[in-house]
Amino acid sequence: MRDGLSKGDAGRATDQVLFRSAAIARGVLGIAGAFAGVFDAGSSPWTGVALVAVAVNLIWSLFFVWRAVGRGLTPAVMAVDLAEVAALCLLQRWVVSPEGLPTGASWISALVGARVIYGHIGVRPAMGFVGGMVVVAAYVTGQVLASVPGSGIANAGVYLLQNLCGLVLLALLRKVGRAADAELDEFHRSRGRAHADRIRRAGEREADRRLHDTVLATLTMVGSGAITESTARLRFQARSDLRVVSDLRGDGAATGESVRLDKMLREVPGRVGWSSGVRLDVVCCVVPPDVAEAFVGAAHAALANAHRYAGIDHATLTLTQDVGGISVVVSDSGRGFDPAAVPAHKYGLREAVVGRLAAVGGHASVDSVPGQGTAVTLRWSGRD
Numbered sequence: 306m307r308d309g310l311s312k313g314d315a316g317r318a319t320d321q322v323l324f325r326s327a328a329i330a331r332g333v334l335g336i337a338g339a340f341a342g343v344f345d346a347g348s349s350p351w352t353g354v355a356l357v358a359v360a361v362n363l364i365w366s367l368f369f370v371w372r373a374v375g376r377g378l379t380p381a382v383m384a385v386d387l388a389e390v391a392a393l394c395l396l397q398r399w400v401v402s403p404e405g406l407p408t409g410a411s412w413i414s415a416l417v418g419a420r421v422i423y424g425h426i427g428v429r430p431a432m433g434f435v436g437g438m439v440v441v442a443a444y445v446t447g448q449v450l451a452s453v454p455g456s457g458i459a460n461a462g463v464y465l466l467q468n469l470c471g472l473v474l475l476a477l478l479r480k481v482g483r484a485a486d487a488e489l490d491e492f493h494r495s496r497g498r499a500h501a502d503r504i505r506r507a508g509e510r511e512a513d514r515r516l517h518d519t520v521l522a523t524l525t526m527v528g529s530g531a532i533t534e535s536t537a538r539l540r541f542q543a544r545s546d547l548r549v550v551s552d553l554r555g556d557g558a559a560t561g562e563s564v565r566l567d568k569m570l571r572e573v574p575g576r577v578g579w580s581s582g583v584r585l586d587v588v589c590c591v592v593p594p595d596v597a598e599a600f601v602g603a604a605h606a607a608l609a610n611a612h613r614y615a616g617i618d619h620a621t622l623t624l625t626q627d628v629g630g631i632s633v634v635v636s637d638s639g640r641g642f643d644p645a646a647v648p649a650h651k652y653g654l655r656e657a658v659v660g661r662l663a664a665v666g667g668h669a670s671v672d673s674v675p676g677q678g679t680a681v682t683l684r685w686s687g688r689d
Contacts, residue, residue, distance in 0.1 A: 315485030317613075319478055320377065327423040328373035331386075334419055335366020338412035342400065345412065351399040358393060358400040362416075365389050378427030379646070387436045390420045394443035398451035406453045409460040417444050421464050422471040430476055437468030490657070493605070497598040500572075501564050505594065563591040567624055569601050570633065574622070577608045587624035590631055596685055599661040600633050603669060606657035607635035607681040615639025615679065630686035638678040644671050658683075 342359035365386070372382055393413050397406060405411040420440050425433030441464045448457035567587040574583035592600070604622060611620045620637040658681060662669040667685035 315489060316479075316482040319482040323426045323475075323478070324373040324377050327378060327426045328370040330419045330423050331366050331373070332370040334412075334416050335363050335369075338366075338416060339363040341412040345402045345405055354396070355400040358396060362389070362393060380428045380432065381646075383424065383427050383432075383436070386420070387424065387439060390416060390440055391443035394440065394447040395450065397444075397447035401451075406448070406451050407455075409457060413447075414444075414460060417441070417464055418467060421468040422474075424468075425471045425475040430472060430479075433475065434468060434472045437464075437471065441465055441468065493602060494598065497601055498594070500569065500601075501594040501597055504568060505564050564594050564597045566590040566592045566597045566600055566631070569597050570604060570622060570624055573601060573604050573608060576605060577612055579608065579612045579620070582612070582619045583608065584619065584621045585623075586621065588626055590624055590626050592631065592685070593665075596665045596667070599665045599667065600631075600683055600685070603658045603661045603681075603683050604633055604635055606661075611635065611637040611639065611679065614642075630684060633683040634680060635683075636678065636680040641673045641675045641677045641679050643675055644673055 339359050339362070342355060342362070345355065369382070369386060372378065393400065394417060397411070397413055401411045401413060417440055421437040424436045424440065428436070441461050444464065445457055445461050448455075567590050570587055571585060574580045574585070577583075608620060608622065615637040617637060617639040620635065623632075623634045623636075625632050625634075658671070659669045662683055662685065665685065667683065669684070670682045671679065672682070673679035
């Protein structure tokens with residue numbers, strides 16, 4: 306539920322590809338720019354300033370690659386990257402040789418051309434487009450400060466077109482990711498409904514078998530005249546049969562309207578691929594099939610995110626029931642994150658967890674602090 310907390314499986318996969326693409330672009334430009342900047346600095350009257358700028362850009366590029374590949378890109382990281390590129394644009398007079406300024410072929414020009422495209426990754430579309438405009442404006446301003454003929458207007462036009470293309474391309478990729486997530490979500494919902502139906506039918510068959518072997522057998526004996534008067538044995542058998550009926554009502558393996566939530570939750574770690582890493586603490590609990598589906602789907606999403614992003618090899622899934630309702634908690638002691646920093650348009654929290662519970666009249670909350678783990682609480686108080 307980090308950035309990807311944000312999304313379903315397809316959205317997270319799309320983000321990972323985009324993050325790696327941005328990392329490749331920034332890394333290549335950082336290293337190539339370092340070589341080009343060092344050679345170019347020899348022709349600049351401000352050699353010391355140029356070398357410092359090249360070194361800072363290289364260090365930031367390496368950090369950017371590490372962050373993009375390891376933990377993904379966030380709006381904060383992209384904001385720092387925007388500020389760094391804009392600063393380099395404003396310093397063109399001091400970091401680019403006089404011969405390289407008018408040609409538009411300097412290492413800073415190459416960085417600007419890439420930045421207006423990968424700058425749309427990890428941020429909202431509007432912010433990405435505005436960031437591209439800021440970079441172009443800084444580039445033109447730097448050309449003006451360097452007294453370059455034409456002030457780089459022709460190059461700026463190309464960068465503006467690239468910025469627009471980046472906006473459209475990222476919008477299409479995000480749309481495809483959302484569509485794929487919707488299809489996957491519907492698939493998981495259908496599978497959850499089918500699973501609930503199988504459990505309900507199995508429970509009904511087991512209930513029929515137990516009733517046949519106990520209550521119906523006793524009633525048949527009485528009805529056939531095999532037992533004509535009250536005896537100690539009949540009273541004992543009646544008490545035993547009553548316990549069976551009471552157990553069936555409390556067990557809730559399945560009635561026509563309910564399923565065992567605890568049984569369904571026990572299968573979630575295996576579906577996530579983390580059977581050995583999840584400690585289960587669940588009580589017997591009966592809920593309507595659609596509520597069970599919502600709990601199972603949300604717990605699956607929370608565990609999947611913990612498995613992917615928490616950075617630890619264990620988590621806990623608990624199910625409790627009291628007079629106030631039913632609670633399921635998925636917790637881990639891993640990396641944690643800042644829920645307030647998650648954009649509102651991200652899918653994972655909004656739909657995969659919160660939306661599922663809200664659809665059945667429940668409530669979901671996420672408590673997390675960077676470095677202190679995460680707890681996802683799912684609560685349902687019943688229906689009137």
